[in-house]
Amino acid sequence: MYGVKPASVARFHADLTRIVNPQHVRLGVAVSGGGDSLALLLLAHLALPGRVHAATVDHGLRTEAAAEARFVADVCRQLNVPHAILTPDQPITGSLQAGARVARYAALDIWANDTGCDWIATAHHIDDQAETLLMRLNRGSGVAGLAGVRAMNGRVIRPLLGWRRSELAQIVADAGIEAVDDPSNHDADFDRVRIRQKIVASPWLDVDHIARSATLLAEANTALDWAISQLAKERLTLGADCAKLDPSLLPRELRRRLTLIALQHIDTDIAPRGAALVALIEALGNGETRTLGDVLIKGGALWRFQRATPRRKK
Numbered sequence: 001m002y003g004v005k006p007a008s009v010a011r012f013h014a015d016l017t018r019i020v021n022p023q024h025v026r027l028g029v030a031v032s033g034g035g036d037s038l039a040l041l042l043l044a045h046l047a048l049p050g051r052v053h054a055a056t057v058d059h060g061l062r063t064e065a066a067a068e069a070r071f072v073a074d075v076c077r078q079l080n081v082p083h084a085i086l087t088p089d090q091p092i093t094g095s096l097q098a099g100a101r102v103a104r105y106a107a108l109d110i111w112a113n114d115t116g117c118d119w120i121a122t123a124h125h126i127d128d129q130a131e132t133l134l135m136r137l138n139r140g141s142g143v144a145g146l147a148g149v150r151a152m153n154g155r156v157i158r159p160l161l162g163w164r165r166s167e168l169a170q171i172v173a174d175a176g177i178e179a180v181d182d183p184s185n186h187d188a189d190f191d192r193v194r195i196r197q198k199i200v201a202s203p204w205l206d207v208d209h210i211a212r213s214a215t216l217l218a219e220a221n222t223a224l225d226w227a228i229s230q231l232a233k234e235r236l237t238l239g240a241d242c243a244k245l246d247p248s249l250l251p252r253e254l255r256r257r258l259t260l261i262a263l264q265h266i267d268t269d270i271a272p273r274g275a276a277l278v279a280l281i282e283a284l285g286n287g288e289t290r291t292l293g294d295v296l297i298k299g300g301a302l303w304r305f306q307r308a309t310p311r312r313k314k
Contacts, residue, residue, distance in 0.1 A: 003174040004042050008167075012043040016159040019151050020119055022048060028117030029054045030108055031076075031083075033068040033180035036123035038075065039168035040160060042175055044121060045079050053115050054083045057104045068180045075177065086111055097190060105156065112155065124149045124158040127165040130210035131195045133217075138195075140274065143253070147221045148214030164207070228257045238265050243305040247285070255281055262305045266295045 016022050029044050031037040031054045044052045054076050056069040069085045076083035088103040112120050129148050136145045151158050160168065172179050188194050199205050236258060237244040243262040247255050256277060263270050270293045272280065283290050284299030291297070296308040 003176060004046055004171055005174070008171055009043060009046045012159065013047040015162055016044075016047065016157075019157050019159055025051060025118050026116055027052050028108070028112045028115065028120045030104075030120060030122050031056055031072050032182070033072045034123075034182055034185075035169045035172045035179035036125060036160070036165065038072075038175075038177055038179050039163075039171040040121060040123040041075070041079070041081070042171060045081055052081050053117055054081050055086050055108060055111050056083070057086045057088065057107055059088060059100050059103065061100070062184075064183075068182075071180060082115070084111055084115070097192070109155070118155070120156045122156060122158055123160055123168070125160045125163045125165055125168060126211045127196075127199075127207055129161060129214050130199065130205075130207040131192055133210055133214045134195050134199070135191050138191075142256075143217060143221050143224060146214065147218035148211075150218065161211075224253070224257065228254065228261070232258060232261060236262060238262075241266070241307060245303040245305070246301075247303055248301065252278075252281065255285075259284075259303070262303070263292065263295055263297075266305050266307055267293055269293075270295060 013022065025048065027044055027048055029037070029041050029052055031041050033056065041052075041054055054072065056072045058065045058069045073083045073085065086107040088107040108120050111117075132148045133146060136148070139145075149158060149161065151161055169179070184190065184193075186193065188197065199207065231250075231254060235246045235250070243265045245258055245262050247258070250258070259277070259281060260271075263272070272292060276292075280290055280292060280297070284297060284303050287300045289296070289298045291308050294308050296306050298304045
């Protein structure tokens with residue numbers, strides 16, 4: 001089972017080191033049984049012997065999922081890697097894939113706390129990155145959305161973002177393991193699957209270059225975040241129950257980001273996006289007054305944000 005090339009293990013260790021300091025780290029690995037996550041398990045186990053824990057999340061959405069989780073448990077036993085099967089209690093609402101993702105990460109976070117894992121590694125790779133960018137382009141996302149999958153998001157890390165799906169499949173094959181084939185990966189009802197199929201059918205699309213664009217957009221987004229942190233000191237005044245923003249001569253993207261900070265200063269749960277946020281900024285620029293959630297915003301030369309007066313019950 002250990003037919004993984006030393007060069008691949010060294011490459012993985014170098015990639016991991018670019019994200020976190022692996023010395024003395026206990027790494028949690030999310031393993032579904034698919035080829036990508038099995039490759040992550042193998043690489044992590046060989047790069048950090050004795051310091052890897054694995055978990056498989058079974059949402060109970062497919063009858064095959066329980067057997068797949070037991071398959072991963074068996075692989076982990078052979079590797080002598082501690083393994084847990086997680087069954088989230090959190091109900092899935094809205095989009096099936098999005099809801100399952102929220103429940104999955106919540107379960108993994110609790111598990112990581114219980115096992116003392118410093119980080120949770122997932123098996124997102126170059127092909128995932130390209131698919132994510134194209135999906136979000138198709139939805140009209142801004143810079144932050146087009147930054148794609150991040151190498152680090154909280155305690156979740158993605159050390160395989162420099163690897164192709166085919167490379168990971170070869171690692172699993174070299175180890176003599178037959179990976180699970182989740183039928184949802186072929187279900188064209190899901191956006192990601194449709195995008196994946198279009199990429200395969202369009203050989204002129206360069207997945208590596210698309211993923212590289214996502215990396216550059218992530219760097220641009222980080223630069224914008226830094227600029228906003230500096231600009232906020234000059235343009236934003238945050239009081240106990242109000243906020244003021246001077247929007248004069250600012251490009252719309254900077255106005256958008258500063259407006260979000262002001263809104264969330266009043267109501268931390270508010271997060272307008274897309275057309276709703278664009279319409280708000282245009283209205284404020286025209287001197288209009290708007291209410292968004294529980295926040296009252298008055299436009300003009302200086303934009304003022306405060307909690308809206310509760311409506312009287314009739």
